[in-house]
Amino acid sequence: MAEQAGSYDVVIVGLGPAGSSLARLLSGSSLRVLGIDMVDWDGVWGKPCGDAIGKHHFEETGLPEPRGEEVKQRVEGIDIISPSEKHVLTVRGEGYVIDRNKLGTRYIREAEQGGVEVKLNTQAIAPIIENGKVAGVRAVDRKTGKHLIFRANVVVDATGNSGVLRRKLPRDWPANEPLKPVDANIAYREIVELDYEIERPEYLRIYLNQKIAPGGYWWFFPEGITRANIGLGVQGGRGYPRPNVIYREVLARRPEVRVTRVLNASGSLVPTRRPANTLAWHGFIGIGDNGYTVNPVHGGGMGYAMYAAFMARKAILEAHEAGDFSAKGLWSVNTGYMRTLGAKQAALDVFRIFLQNLSDDDIEYGIKHGIMKAEDAYETSVTGELHANLSLLDKVATVLKTLGRPSLLPKLAIVARYMKRVREHYLSYPDSPEGLQKWVSEVEGIYREYKGSLGINW
Numbered sequence: 001m002a003e004q005a006g007s008y009d010v011v012i013v014g015l016g017p018a019g020s021s022l023a024r025l026l027s028g029s030s031l032r033v034l035g036i037d038m039v040d041w042d043g044v045w046g047k048p049c050g051d052a053i054g055k056h057h058f059e060e061t062g063l064p065e066p067r068g069e070e071v072k073q074r075v076e077g078i079d080i081i082s083p084s085e086k087h088v089l090t091v092r093g094e095g096y097v098i099d100r101n102k103l104g105t106r107y108i109r110e111a112e113q114g115g116v117e118v119k120l121n122t123q124a125i126a127p128i129i130e131n132g133k134v135a136g137v138r139a140v141d142r143k144t145g146k147h148l149i150f151r152a153n154v155v156v157d158a159t160g161n162s163g164v165l166r167r168k169l170p171r172d173w174p175a176n177e178p179l180k181p182v183d184a185n186i187a188y189r190e191i192v193e194l195d196y197e198i199e200r201p202e203y204l205r206i207y208l209n210q211k212i213a214p215g216g217y218w219w220f221f222p223e224g225i226t227r228a229n230i231g232l233g234v235q236g237g238r239g240y241p242r243p244n245v246i247y248r249e250v251l252a253r254r255p256e257v258r259v260t261r262v263l264n265a266s267g268s269l270v271p272t273r274r275p276a277n278t279l280a281w282h283g284f285i286g287i288g289d290n291g292y293t294v295n296p297v298h299g300g301g302m303g304y305a306m307y308a309a310f311m312a313r314k315a316i317l318e319a320h321e322a323g324d325f326s327a328k329g330l331w332s333v334n335t336g337y338m339r340t341l342g343a344k345q346a347a348l349d350v351f352r353i354f355l356q357n358l359s360d361d362d363i364e365y366g367i368k369h370g371i372m373k374a375e376d377a378y379e380t381s382v383t384g385e386l387h388a389n390l391s392l393l394d395k396v397a398t399v400l401k402t403l404g405r406p407s408l409l410p411k412l413a414i415v416a417r418y419m420k421r422v423r424e425h426y427l428s429y430p431d432s433p434e435g436l437q438k439w440v441s442e443v444e445g446i447y448r449e450y451k452g453s454l455g456i457n458w
């Protein structure tokens with residue numbers, strides 16, 4: 001027999017970067033907020049990660065920046081290394097490699113101090129659906145085995161990939177949108193102690209090499225001068241070898257990976273697609289990996305999860321004010337997210353599909369001949385536009401032709417065109433749920449056309 005364990009305005013399920021940011025952002029409000037997570041304190045923000053995050057995400061959301069022991073390494077930029085490793089594109093930008101557990105614990109503690117109730121060791125099992133809306137959550141106390149029922153006006157699924165609630169929504173609800181394996185990376189990383197001192201630890205290193213990390217990349221993120229987070233992501237659904245196997249057979253044999261001790265080794269899935277068609281439905285919001293709010297090109301999801309939380313906070317406060325927790329009442333989480341970061345993310349998804357189809361030769365060539373320069377890479381990753389590269393197209397046209405690579409040019413033009421189209425489509429995201437179905441069929445049409453014009457059949 002399940003116990004009625006309380007009634008709230010908001011129940012946040014999952015206190016990773018998305019859920020704990022939302023809890024922190026809602027603290028101090030007049031709302032009754034409960035946050036639950038299946039893990040204990042030592043498992044907070046425990047998903048394996050490269051742990052790297054740009055400073056701008058904190059500025060955009062007002063969430064506190066990491067400090068003291070929460071910072072493992074201050075970052076000044078990223079070296080993007082070509083397949084031959086002869087050419088490097090250095091992209092400057094401030095950020096951190098963080099201790100996720102420490103920063104996450106602080107966010108949750110500060111949320112508690114601001115009036116949010118927190119229950120760890122509490123595992124959600126399913127949403128409660130009544131009268132066509134989500135009305136609460138069924139959960140189990142992992143210590144006592146007791147079954148619990150939490151009722152709420154709005155339930156937030158921030159359970160990451162597991163999507164415990166989203167997946168159990170009725171199939172005809174647009175918020176229940178499955179993730180295709182080709183739209184995800186399977187990623188694996190080890191945090192290691194090295195037997196040498198790292199030079200320039202304030203620069204992250206990303207190695208583009210389709211043979212080592214097909215449809216992804218491998219990384220070396222310093223954590224001080226003798227520790228590093230080393231890992232790789234591999235596109236799913238294409239039959240590629242598993243990343244932990246590649247790590248053992250290829251990366252572990254590299255000269256940079258001379259390890260004296262492995263501190264943590266683990267892997268997981270990263271969604272690398274455009275944002276979910278809708279982050280909200282009746283009584284429901286899904287944010288973070290759960291709402292596919294990850295940068296499709298570099299797979300960074302923490303900052304986007306925080307931004308989705310920022311938009312969710314606004315939508316929840318508005319819905320509370322209006323007493324309307326329907327999809328319509330919560331819709332501003334969609335308009336707020338999709339017309340800003342979501343539009344950029346969708347454009348980057350178009351770029352991601354192109355990158356996953358390139359050969360090492362193409363990538364080498366692009367970096368070597370400056371088709372993609374540092375400022376363009378930055379511009380593209382910040383705005384989701386291929387402006388700078390487009391202006392370069394004329395200049396590179398002749399070079400591409402004379403160097404026997406004419407096929408790249410029309411492809412780049414196609415990519416730039418579809419990045420713009422998808423971005424504009426996201427910028428005109430519908431004002432209310434009534435417009436969603438039409439908008440979704442249009443975006444799906446744009447993708448079909450795009451993949452067709454590049455000859456991609458996955």
Ligand SMILES: Cc1cc2nc3c(=O)[nH]c(=O)nc-3n(C[C@H](O)[C@H](O)[C@H](O)COP(=O)(O)OP(=O)(O)OC[C@H]3O[C@@H](n4cnc5c(N)ncnc54)[C@H](O)[C@@H]3O)c2cc1C
Pocket residue numbers: 013014015016017018019036037038039044045046047048049050051052053122123124125158159160161162164187188189231266267268269270287288289290294299300301302303305
């Ligand atoms: C190997 C790897 C490297 C990565 N590198 C980076 C990087 O360098 N930078 C970056 O920004 N991103 C990176 N990412 C992505 C990043 O880890 C995620 O985008 C981010 O953690 C998403 O946060 P989230 O809160 O949405 O989900 P999660 O971090 O997955 O948190 C979900 C929370 O929900 C809880 N939960 C799950 N199920 C239940 C349940 N049934 N009941 C209650 N609680 C539940 C979990 O315990 C967890 O606390 C990487 C991912 C991987 C796999």
